[in-house]
Amino acid sequence: MFKLYCRTYQFILKFVAYFLPWRKPELLEGKGSLSRLPGNIKKQGIRRVLIVTDKGITSFGLVDKMIDGLDAEGVQYFVYDQTVPNPTIDNIEEALVIYKKNQCSGIIAFGGGSPIDCAKGVAARIARPKKQIPQLKGLLKVRKSIPPLFAVPTTSGTGSEATVAAVISDKRTNEKYAINDPSLIPYVAVLDPLLTVKLPAHITSTTGMDALTHAIEAYIGNSNTEETRECSREAVQLISENLYEAYINGSNLTARKNMQRAAYLAGIAFTRAYVGYVHAIAHTLGGFYNVPHGLANAVILPHVLEYYGSAAHKPLAELADEAGVCEASDSIEEKANKLIDAIKKLNEDMDIPTTISGIKEEDLPVMIERALKEANPLYPVPKILGKQDLLNLYKMIME
Numbered sequence: 001m002f003k004l005y006c007r008t009y010q011f012i013l014k015f016v017a018y019f020l021p022w023r024k025p026e027l028l029e030g031k032g033s034l035s036r037l038p039g040n041i042k043k044q045g046i047r048r049v050l051i052v053t054d055k056g057i058t059s060f061g062l063v064d065k066m067i068d069g070l071d072a073e074g075v076q077y078f079v080y081d082q083t084v085p086n087p088t089i090d091n092i093e094e095a096l097v098i099y100k101k102n103q104c105s106g107i108i109a110f111g112g113g114s115p116i117d118c119a120k121g122v123a124a125r126i127a128r129p130k131k132q133i134p135q136l137k138g139l140l141k142v143r144k145s146i147p148p149l150f151a152v153p154t155t156s157g158t159g160s161e162a163t164v165a166a167v168i169s170d171k172r173t174n175e176k177y178a179i180n181d182p183s184l185i186p187y188v189a190v191l192d193p194l195l196t197v198k199l200p201a202h203i204t205s206t207t208g209m210d211a212l213t214h215a216i217e218a219y220i221g222n223s224n225t226e227e228t229r230e231c232s233r234e235a236v237q238l239i240s241e242n243l244y245e246a247y248i249n250g251s252n253l254t255a256r257k258n259m260q261r262a263a264y265l266a267g268i269a270f271t272r273a274y275v276g277y278v279h280a281i282a283h284t285l286g287g288f289y290n291v292p293h294g295l296a297n298a299v300i301l302p303h304v305l306e307y308y309g310s311a312a313h314k315p316l317a318e319l320a321d322e323a324g325v326c327e328a329s330d331s332i333e334e335k336a337n338k339l340i341d342a343i344k345k346l347n348e349d350m351d352i353p354t355t356i357s358g359i360k361e362e363d364l365p366v367m368i369e370r371a372l373k374e375a376n377p378l379y380p381v382p383k384i385l386g387k388q389d390l391l392n393l394y395k396m397i398m399e
Contacts, residue, residue, distance in 0.1 A: 003384045006377035007222075013139075014223045014380070017272065020140075020182050024268070025151065025161060025189040029261075031253060034192040037108075037150060038069030044148055046106040048076045050099045052119040053110040054083040062154060062195060063110055078102045083111065083118045086169040086176060086286045086293070089133045092121035099126065106148040109186070112207065113158030113167070113293065116151050120166035120184045123149050127183065133168055139378075142181035151186035154195045156246070156259035157207025157294050159214055159267020161189035169287055175370065176287035185271070191264060193256035201247055205350035206294030208243040208259060211235065212343070213297040214266035216305070218273035220315040222380035231269040233322045238262035240323040240342075247350050277385060278304045280375040281393060284367040289358050298352045302343045303396045305336075311383035312336065355399040364394055 028036050041049060049070070057063060058081045070077050080095040099107070099122060109119030123146035124136050136142060151161035160166075166179045196204075212235075218224065219232035238258045246255040281304075282296035305312060310333070317335035320326040325342040326335040347354070368390045376384065385393075 002376075006384050009377035010223060010380040013378075017223070022182055022272070023185055025186045028188065028190045028192075030192070030257070031194055032192065034066055034152065034190050034195065035069060037066060037152070037188070037190055038073045038075060040188060041070070041075055041106060041108075041148075041150065042073040044106070046075065046148060048078070048102055048104045049106045049108055050095065050102070050104045050122070051077050051079045051108045051110055052083060052095050052122065053079065053081045053115045055081050057081065057111045057115070057154060060198070066108075066110070066152070076102075077108075078104060083115045085114050086290055087114045087118040087121065088169050088171050090171075091118045092125060092133060092168070095119070095122045096125050104147070106150065108150045108152060110152045110154070112153065112155040113160045116153065116158065116160035116186075117166045117168065119149060119151075120160070121168055121179065123147055124166065124179055124181070124184060133179070134170065136179045137168070137177045139180050141179065142183045144183060146183050148188075149184075149186045150188045150190070152190045152192075152195070153260070153263070155199060155203060155207040156196055156256070156263040157210035159211060159263045159270070161186055161191075162264050162267035163271040165271065167283070167293075174287045176283040177374070189264065191257075191260045193253050193260055196256045196260065197251055197253070199250060201250065202351070204247050204250060205243070205352055206292060206298055207263075208239060208246065208294075209298035209301070209347070209352065210294035211259070211263040211266045212239045212243070213278050213301050214270040214275065215239070215262070216301070216316075216319060217275040217278055218266070218269035219319060220308070220312045220382050221273050221276060222382070224273045228269040228273040231265040232273075233319070235262040235265040235269065236319050237322045238265070240325070244346065244349060274379050276304065276379050276381040277371070277375055277390070277393070280371040280379065281390070283374060284371050285356060285359070287370070288363055288367060291356055295352065296356065298347055299354065299356055299397055300393070302340050302347070303393055305340050305343070307385075307389065307393060308381075308383045315382070316340070356397050357399040359394065359398045364391065367394065
């Protein structure tokens with residue numbers, strides 16, 4: 001009966017999605033495209049802008065050229081660079097104070113998924129000033145226009161520059177949850193491969209696996225559109241051809257550019273088609289132990305895909321063809337298994353562990369409850385899992 005409820009909920013949500021005000025960000029793409037952003041901001045009549053980033057970004061000077069451009073255009077800027085991995089409610093509230101104090105009228109999110117999610121949280125609070133972040137979690141709780149939001153990703157993974165989601169951590173409760181609303185899709189996204197050239201190899205690998213997880217979970221679910229299928233297929237192909245090269249040769253601009261496009265396409269795919277149990281479990285690991293999201297996804301992904309069994313074989317086989325990891329003569333099951341094996345091999349080649357250290361047995365009951373609450377009935381997964389299934393999966397990834 002519960003499975004019927006989940007499927008009915010997902011069917012209705014898929015129907016409703018066709019009527020939501022989806023938009024795509026205006027793209028500034030290619031080498032040096034960041035230099036075009038200040039002029040774009042000025043053309044929109046914005047004179048004072050909040051920059052949301054983190055200490056790593058500012059210490060490496062990645063924002064300096066953009067700041068010079070803002071100065072040249074006469075746009076005042078105010079920097080919040082205290083964002084932490086798995087951004088917190090406190091991050092959002094601190095950045096919001098700066099926005100209001102300086103009467104800003106736009107937001108630049110500069111960095112990986114964490115600064116972009118933090119900036120989206122600030123935007124949601126501006127749109128809904130009478131609601132706190134916990135009151136905005138879930139679906140369609142914003143429903144009002146946000147200030148112009150400009151996303152400048154410096155990793156190729158989260159796809160946050162294209163999505164409806166802001167994933168926030170509540171350190172008081174060890175929760176990690178998403179605010180999902182089409183109004184949170186950025187107005188402009190800058191895909192400049194020069195910003196990713198100096199990424200450490202371990203961040204290149206885990207953020208790339210994050211993008212792969214988005215593409216796969218979106219594709220194997222039951223809420224796809226033709227567009228999301230196409231985006232997922234292209235993303236999987238691009239990641240298969242470019243992630244390892246970007247990992248071993250970070251200065252390869254072609255690989256970096258292709259990975260940025262893959263992350264963006266995967267973001268387009270999962271923002272409409274959703275994700276699955278990989279993300280539900282990963283969010284609990286981030287909430288309880290601050291495990292980086294891409295790392296968690298990379299470790300969990302092959303286990304969940306295997307656990308789905310035959311329910312996911314057909315779409316996985318189709319993606320195996322896109323990834324070029326199988327033979328045309330292989331059966332559907334063989335193709336699916338070869339894709340899972342290729343994911344394991346890619347993890348191994350990039351020194352990604354097979355388990356997550358620090359998971360405590362006594363935390364599992366709450367983590368399982370939260371993962372199930374996130375996934376069911378929302379995520380249109382190939383196979384609906386229960387408590388015992390998730391316990392089995394957690395045990396597989398425990399060190």
